[in-house]
Structure formats: structure tokens, C-alpha cells
Amino acid sequence: MRLPKPRGGLSEWVVARLADAxxxxxxxxxxxxxxxxxxxxxxxxxxxxxxxxxxxxxxWDPEVLHVRHGLEVALEDRLRSRWEAARPVAGDLPDDVPAxxxxxxxxxxxxxxADHVRRRADLDQVLELLRQRSIYHLKESDPSAFxxxxxxxxxxxxxxxxxxxxxxxxxxNRLHAHLFARGLEAAGLRPEYGAYIDDAIAxxxxxxxxxxxxxxxxxxxGAAMGHLAAFEMTSSIPSRKMAQGLDRLGLDGPMAAYYxxxxxxxxxHEQLAARDICGTLAEDEPDQAMEILFGAWTCLDVEARFATxxxxxxxxxx
Amino acid sequence: MRERDFDHPEVVLCPDxxxxxxxxxxxxxxxxxxxxxRRPVVALCRCEKxxxxxxxxxxxxxxxxx
Ligand code: FES
Numbered sequence: 560m561r562l563p564k565p566r567g568g569l570s571e572w573v574v575a576r577l578a579d580a581x582x583x584x585x586x587x588x589x590x591x592x593x594x595x596x597x598x599x600x601x602x603x604x605x606x607x608x609x610x611x612x613x614x615x616x617x618x619w620d621p622e623v624l625h626v627r628h629g630l631e632v633a634l635e636d637r638l639r640s641r642w643e644a645a646r647p648v649a650g651d652l653p654d655d656v657p658a659x660x661x662x663x664x665x666x667x668x669x670x671x672x673a674d675h676v677r678r679r680a681d682l683d684q685v686l687e688l689l690r691q692r693s694i695y696h697l698k699e700s701d702p703s704a705f706x707x708x709x710x711x712x713x714x715x716x717x718x719x720x721x722x723x724x725x726x727x728x729x730x731x732n733r734l735h736a737h738l739f740a741r742g743l744e745a746a747g748l749r750p751e752y753g754a755y756i757d758d759a760i761a762x763x764x765x766x767x768x769x770x771x772x773x774x775x776x777x778x779x780x781g782a783a784m785g786h787l788a789a790f791e792m793t794s795s796i797p798s799r800k801m802a803q804g805l806d807r808l809g810l811d812g813p814m815a816a817y818y819x820x821x822x823x824x825x826x827x828h829e830q831l832a833a834r835d836i837c838g839t840l841a842e843d844e845p846d847q848a849m850e851i852l853f854g855a856w857t858c859l860d861v862e863a864r865f866a867t868x869x870x871x872x873x874x875x876x877x
Numbered sequence: 878m879r880e881r882d883f884d885h886p887e888v889v890l891c892p893d894x895x896x897x898x899x900x901x902x903x904x905x906x907x908x909x910x911x912x913x914x915r916r917p918v919v920a921l922c923r924c925e926k927x928x929x930x931x932x933x934x935x936x937x938x939x940x941x942x943x
Contacts, residue, residue: 665938712883713883716885720917720918723917724916724917724918728915728916728917733915794935795933795934795935796934796935796936796938796939799928799934799935822929822934822935823920823929823932823933823934824916825935826895826920826932826933826934826935827895827897827916827918827919827920827933829935830889830891830894830895830897830920831897831918834891
């Protein structure tokens with residue numbers, strides 16, 4: 560992948576700095592939330608696959624890390640203040656984390672892109688949604704993989720049981736990110752990693768940044784696993800609707816198969832994530848219980864913001 | 878402190894949810910069809926409402942709890 564097109568002063572600085580460590584002076588302030596989100600997304604990407612036109616040393620360059628840190632603090636503050644404003648019972652530590660996760664997911668009333676795809680979306684809208692989703696699905700499960708060494712025994716074993724399936728059970732053909740790439744190709748879209756980053760809307764960048772932030776910081780391991788659980792717990796039924804919508808529009812084949820695979824896989828994964836990962840993590844490290852709920856709530860919230868923006872752009876809001 | 882042993886059952890009944898089954902190579906459904914298993918863990922539907930029996934597809938969550 561190549562460095563993205565800047566969307567303001569700060570992302571322009573980041574792109575210039577990553578391309579050439581000698582370039583640019585001090586980082587300017589961001590022009591907008593979108594500029595900020597793209598800057599952070601670009602800096603996080605250095606810890607995944609990176610960019611062909613960036614200097615690989617930039618990942619641990621102190622000046623670059625300084626900018627990344629400032630952006631992460633701002634993002635975490637924003638996510639936490641949304642959670643503080645929304646969470647139902649302040650200060651109450653849940654004693655049954657899997658049940659608390661279930662209640663949180665059941666109370667989620669965010670708009671559903673899958674419902675729209677199943678019933679009404681036209682082909683252009685679906686293709687646009689797939690381009691947006693490609694930002695995450697082409698690195699599917701990678702943020703959670705960073706968390707493995709940071710967990711106690713039971714949660715670690717359970718996360719690996721889940722991740723093994725995400726990564727194809729040892730078969731590269733069944734690796735979920737690869738299934739999505741095959742789906743993109745079959746739908747006439749570009750399958751290369753990061754191909755559509757310049758199309759990603761600000762809400763999508765923020766959604767991806769939240770997952771990376773949680774995955775990359777040991778301190779946020781509880782939030783990362785809560786995020787994973789909420790993601791899996793809201794996946795099987797929407798995946799079935801996505802597959803039905805794709806069929807309706809004649810996109811049956813590899814892309815519908817990708818969503819089909821998730822109906823079955825995520826019905827398993829949600830049990831593993833809620834009970835064996837989050838439940839045991841909260842037992843072994845009780846101070847992580849509320850963090851798990853923060854991460855889960857954030858997962859639902861950033862998806863709702865993304866869905867709201869997409870539906871509004873299509874004039875399909877409720 | 879001694880390192881402890883953990884429970885890791887092959888069969889787990891999830892409350893109001895599926896049965897998790899670890900290490901199966903194939904599963905025969907109610908019609909007698911045998912389905913090969915390619916995953917280390919599968920979730921078998923217990924509510925009978927799944928659209929892809931014998932596997933759980935999450936439908937149990939939209940069934941009111943008795
Ligand atoms: S138990 Fe999950 S769909 Fe029946």
C-alpha cells in the first residue's frame with residue numbers, strides 16, 4: 560500500500576515525515592477531526608503492514624511516536640467521555656461480565672447497515688459499503704492479535720482458539736481477510752490491502768483507530784477484548800442479512816460466501832469471546848471488568864456513528 | 878502457589894444458546910445428513926430455529942426467553 564492522500568495540515572505532515580525522516584519541521588495542529596483521524600490511522604498502519612513509500616524506521620521514531628501519542632490521548636479522551644455520558648450505571652462493577660455484555664448488546668439501538676443492504680440498498684451503495692468495510696476486513700482480527708501476550712492463561716488460550724479460526728484454522732484459503740479480498744475481486748473491486756483508504760470516511764477511520772488503539776496498548780487489553788466480544792456478538796445475524804442482500808443484487812458468490820462464513824463462525828466466536836475471553840479475564844483481573852464494558856460499548860458506538868453517516872449520505876436515514 | 882488445572886470441556890451448553898462442541902470431525906443432523914467439521918470448535922443449535930441447522934446462526938438471541 561502507498562501512503563494515503565492527506566486531508567489537512569496534520570495528515571500532510573505525517574505523510575511527508577513518513578516518506579522522508581529529514582522532511583518537515585514540527586507537526587502542526589489538525590485542521591479537522593477527519594485530518595486527525597487520517598493522521599492517526601496512517602501512524603497506526605506502521606504497526607501492521609506499513610507503506611511501500613514510507614521509511615520502515617518511522618514506526619519507532621521518537622518524534623513520530625510523540626505525535627501518535629498526542630493523537631491517541633485525544634481519541635481515548637473522546638471515546639471515554641462518550642462512554643461516561645452514555646453508560647447506564649455509573650461506577651457499578653459488573654459481577655457477571657458475559658451477562659453485562661449481553662445486556663449492552665441487547666440495548667444497542669444503532670441503525671443497521673445490514674438491514675438496509677438486505678432490503679433496500681442499490682448496487683452502488685453496496686459496493687461503496689464494501690469499499691469502506693475493506694479498511695477493516697482486509698486486516699480482520701489483526702488488532703486483537705496484538706493482545707495475545709498480554710492476557711492471563713485462560714483468556715489467552717480462548718483468544719487463540721478464536722483467532723485460529725479467524726485466521727483460517729491453518730488454511731490460508733480460509734483466512735477471513737483473504738476471503739474478503741476474494742469477495743472484493745469477484746465484486747469487481749480492488750482486493751489489495753488498503754486500496755480504498757482515500758475513500759474511507761472520517762467515521763470509518765475513527766472506528767478503525769479505536770480498534771487499533773485498544774489492540775496496541777497493553778493498558779487497554781480489557782477494552783480490546785470487550786471490543787472484540789461486542790463485534791462478534793453483533794455479527795452473525797447482520798452477516799446473514801448482508802448475504803441475503805448480496806444475493807438479492809446478484810452478488811452471490813465469493814462475497815456472499817464471506818458473509819455466510821461469518822454467520823456460522825461468529826455464532827461460535829461470540830460465545831468464546833463473551834464467556835471464555837472476557838468472563839475469565841474479568842475473574843482473573845477484576846479491574847478489567849469495567850474496561851471490557853467500555854470497549855464493548857465503544858465498538859457499538861463507533862459502528863452506529865459510521866452507519867448513521869453512511870445512511871445519511873444515501874438519504875436512507877430512519 | 879501451585880499452578881492450577883483448568884476446566885476445558887469438549888461439550889459446553891451455553892445458557893439460552895448453542896452447544897459448543899470441541900474436536901468433532903463430523904456431525905450428523907436430525908435428517909441423517911453428515912456434515913464434515915473443519916473447525917476446532919463448532920456451535921450446534923439447540924433452539925431448532927437456526928436457518929442453517931445443525932449449526933447455530935445466532936437466531937436464538939431473537940427468541941423471547943421462556
Ligand atoms: S441455538 Fe443459536 S440459533 Fe439455535
